[in-house]
Amino acid sequence: MFDDLPYPCRHQPSPRRRTLAVEVRDAEVVVRSPLRYPPQRLKAWLKDREDWILHHLQAQQARLEAHQIRFQSGSAFPFMGQELTLFWQLAEKTSVQWQAQALQLSLSRRSKRDPLERVPEALKTWMQAQAEQSLLPRVAQLAQQMRMHPRQVLIKGFRRRWGQCSSQGVITLNWRLMHASPALQDYVIIHELCHLREMNHSSAFWALVAQHCPDYRNLRQALRSRGAWLDW
Template sequence: MPQPKTCFVTVEGLSIKVIFSRRKTATIEVRHGEALARVPLRTPAAWLIHFLTQRAGWVREHLAQQQVLLTEHTINPWEARCLPYLGQSLPLQVVAGARASSATLTDEHLVISLGRRSTKVPEQLTNELTKLWLKEQANDYLSERLDYWSAVMKLQPSELKVANFKSSWGQCNSRGRIALNWHLMMAPPEVIDYVVIHELAHLEEMNHSARFWALVHRHCHHVDQSRAFLRERGVWLQWR
């Protein structure tokens, strides 16, 4: 029977997702509250169990740390009555019984109008309208930042797509298309710029080599802080 490409292994009470692939080394990480191991194809079962057992303590510690971050940074505009927006806390004003559902930015609030004909519960409708509004802002803001840094770095992408990735803030493919996650609109402007610079740098270096990072650091002076910020807020990507 062929070996599965993915399976779950339980060691010391921990459920760890294991992905088999054409790689030479074994690694383990904790992302978005899930333990994930990547191992070579045809890894012996006994060796795999030993590898995971050795790292069970590390996994448990990092799962606990991420649970704190999940609790601290989970997005629920209905409950919080505010929304992270460009690094600031944007107050929400929810208005029930409106003629139509909408989201409108004023000088002081993001006004969420709940249409009286909607069959959705208020929490669901509030969160959906908030996400829709953020996506609309992303289309203009991310395009403007990409145009700006493209001119500065003299690197021209073939296309920009505002995306809804589950596990990444941005991507650049070999055809020069850059995709940026709309969730970035909740981050401070300097963090957004870091992601834009990062993806543009891939137009010149399609890897994460020393030359790639040198190019990123040449244009961004807050790389480490931005990466730490995004790591801590990976839970934002689960708000879909």
């Protein structure tokens, strides 16, 4: 039904909706409508908002591109809210060294595979180790302050989320959070810890988040604009 729109669009009809709403998020257009809303009227409604939609879409695409993680030697690599410069070269064996503002990768000469495939692999292993070293103790610290008791805390790689909290009380954080500043990391950790008490995104949940992280609205917004960090 949306094939002839000048942008990709996801339609979410819902029995609980009475009005139309459109949102541009992570460079994607989502339109929400009541069930069985007449398609022609929905299209006309979107047409009236086309300038607004395209403007936001372009701005978000530009932002995604600006934050894209790149692997050419000399690229900027965001780490803990700073910008490191990534360098790599072929060497006797594979290793990663972080010195001041430089992240120096050595890739083993013995492999015949394309270095641009091997650089992200080596970086993932390194980021996972960094996340275990610095995020796990931070979760323990914040959990103690907030009097929350996660059953287990894990570090994994997700492509669409920064963290998650299971109904069994297991918190999992994305190692890609190591790209983010400590303030953003704290927000995600606090968010997941609050889910131990409120397993939803109700107003009670956000009130609890606000208690421990008063600036959560701005941090959440900032994190949203860094969606490209999830994409490698």
